[in-house]
Amino acid sequence: MRALLVEDDEDLGEVIRTALTREGNTVDWLKDGQSAILALTSENFDVVILDLGLPIISGLEVLHTIRSHGNAVPVLILTAHETIEDRVRGLDMGADDYMVKPFDLDELSARIRAMRRRGTGRASPMITYKGISLDPAAHSVNFQEQMFSLPRREFALLQKLLENQGKALSREQLTQSIYSWDEDVDSNALEVHIHNLRKKFGVELIHTIRGVGYMVAKEES
Numbered sequence: 001m002r003a004l005l006v007e008d009d010e011d012l013g014e015v016i017r018t019a020l021t022r023e024g025n026t027v028d029w030l031k032d033g034q035s036a037i038l039a040l041t042s043e044n045f046d047v048v049i050l051d052l053g054l055p056i057i058s059g060l061e062v063l064h065t066i067r068s069h070g071n072a073v074p075v076l077i078l079t080a081h082e083t084i085e086d087r088v089r090g091l092d093m094g095a096d097d098y099m100v101k102p103f104d105l106d107e108l109s110a111r112i113r114a115m116r117r118r119g120t121g122r123a124s125p126m127i128t129y130k131g132i133s134l135d136p137a138a139h140s141v142n143f144q145e146q147m148f149s150l151p152r153r154e155f156a157l158l159q160k161l162l163e164n165q166g167k168a169l170s171r172e173q174l175t176q177s178i179y180s181w182d183e184d185v186d187s188n189a190l191e192v193h194i195h196n197l198r199k200k201f202g203v204e205l206i207h208t209i210r211g212v213g214y215m216v217a218k219e220e221s
Helices: 010-022 033-040 059-068 084-092 105-119 152-163 171-178 189-201
Strands: 002-006 026-030 047-051 075-079 097-100 127-129 132-135 140-143 146-148 207-209 213-215
Touching: 002 010, 002 033, 002 171, 010 026, 010 105, 026 033, 026 171, 033 047, 033 059, 047 059, 047 105, 059 075, 059 084, 075 084, 075 105, 084 097, 097 105, 127 152, 132 152, 152 171, 152 189, 171 189, 171 213
Parallel strands: 002 026, 002 047, 047 075, 075 097
Antiparallel strands: 127 132, 132 140, 140 146, 207 213
16 A cells, blocks of 8 residues: 655654554655645555644645545544544545544554545455455465465555456556655566566466556456
């Protein structure tokens, strides 16, 4: 999962980024609202963790701007405001969930997984596909009664593809989903990850769409 964290508190931001990265997520971190708007209008993210009390442009203004431009990315608000009015306002402006500081990191992770699950139209926390069972919470994959412990980026890539069955995803989309801005990426890194997944789960799992990228075929019901 690729998450955009928008939080100006250095200590809290570092704690959140570290926790989410340890769980296998790709996290890009910004510290003001103006930068967040620029990022959200130029790149794709799976979820946004958005503080309200941001410099330059407030979190609510960021939320209003992206929703007015039709960006439906799931947004979880972080707020130090404890009044019901503040929470209602954020939800009515298009937020999907909120948490009041201080909060528990395990609960934050669970809420983010739930938002992503709703965003992809899944009811079950498990992702199943032709003998593959992927558990985002446990970061585990079971295939043909064998348990696989995948490296972080392979897991994120497999999850991204399985959540988009029948959709061709570009190299750029897939690379952005597993690498953050501050990571160096080899030119063939994505192809290496694709190769490793095919070795584990079969060459027919991931289809190469020439001139576009890669796709997992939609499973027939």
